[in-house]
Amino acid sequence: MNILIDQMSQTPIYEQIENQIRQSILSGGLEANYMMPSIRKMAKGLNVGIITVKRAYDDLCNEGLLISLQGRGVFVASIDTDKERAVRMGQLRDKLSELKAFCDTSDISKEELVSEIEKIFMGNDG
Amino acid sequence: MDKALTIKDLNVKLNGFELKNINLEIPRGVVVGLIGRNGAGKTTFINTITDIYLPESGSVLYGDTDLQIEPEKAKSKFGVVYDNLFYPANYTAKRIAKLIAPFYEDFDMNNWESLMDRYGLEKHKQVGMYSKGMQMKFMLSLVFARNPEILILDEPTAGLDPAARAELIDMLQEFMMSEDKTVIFSTHITSDLDKIADYVVLVSDGQVVLNEEKDELMMHYGVVQVEKDKLTPELSGRLIGLREKEFGYVGLTKDISFFEGRDDSRVRRAVIEDLLIYENENVKSKENTYI
Secondary structure (H helix, E strand, C coil), rough: CCCCCCCCCCCCCHHHHHHHHHHHHHHCCCCCCCCCCHHHHEEEEEEEEHHHHHHHHHHHHHCCCCCEEECEEECCCCCHHHHHHHHHHHHHHHHHHHHHHHHHHHHHCHHHHHHHHHHHHHHCCC | CCEEEEEEEEEEEECCEEEEEEEEEEECCCCEEECCCCCCCCCHHHHHCCCCCCCCEEEEEEEEEEEECCCHHCCCCCEEECCCCCCCCCCCCHHHHHHHHEEEECCHHHHHHHCCCCCCCCCCEHHHHCCCCHHHHHHHHHHHHHCCCEEEEEECCCCCHHHHHHHHHHHHHHHHHCCEEEEEEEEEECHHHHCCCCCEEEEEECEEEEEHHHHHHHHHHCCCEHHHHHHCCCCCCEEEEEEEEEEEEEEEEEEEHCCCCCEEEEEEEECCHHHHHCCCHHHEEEEHCCC
């Protein structure tokens, strides 16, 4: 498993870790039942704080992508298509709320946004 | 959570310098960075919790052990590394180890020797001949040979080159591999150590003015630039340590989301160093005192 941390990025480090693990799981790079490195081992390997890694693991456990078994470690959950779709929809919602924030500050209406999205889907955006 | 160190209403007075009413709880299993400008009280703080200075009032507890009531028991729980070697430079490493071993019941000479081998340090060399980085490793070896629960370091990176700093960080993270270990270090150069810190404690003028989980800090704190003619009370009220620059204003905010996507200002995520740069009277306002 490769995880790259960009210290200069505006994305918080725990989120960078989270995103890369999520991506690996969804793409099949990390298979179900794979045992994740311990929190401390990953913190050492990435040169980040222990709580930072813990936060990323906790979030992924809440999403159902990882499973923490008391005293045994953290494992990759098995992902069925429903779960994968739920995660993808969650990612879409995140992107859309960013888009909404942009529209709010840029004085773009919902109708204008929807019409632009439709144009992209119709393939006649330019 | 289980506490490694609890400090209650600690007051210290030392020829003109004071630590004022410090309250702090440090959970077990984390790395804590104690930051502050030179003269803010970091070393006084460390010297007080390691029983070099006697407080006027208040208590220091390692786990449940009070440093003043059971000093020997409390002291067996931690190891301290200072920023300079305080052993005679013409003594060999081995001689120093033999000298200090009797003072610590838990000093394990075999463990020490294997640590020295692992760090690539020659045991029969005079410690004055070691480089600054090697001296740091040597002092860590003396502490690790006792396998303490808590490691306290005063300005450990001072005078170390980048490679030695990276090595030190690696050694601290190695120490943290067991879950019950705790590291407390002070620094005023925050850039390398802040990566591995879980908590940040900011000391200013003898007081703890901020104590927070680092990720929380990084999530909410930002450095904001405002154009010259666009500074309104709405903006300035959210900025700490506001200062005027040639091309506009710059300050620290605790509310990065307020500034995101605005066209009257630019914001970037803060790094720990920014806390020291923008720290001023505003930082010490009541609402910022977390403890």
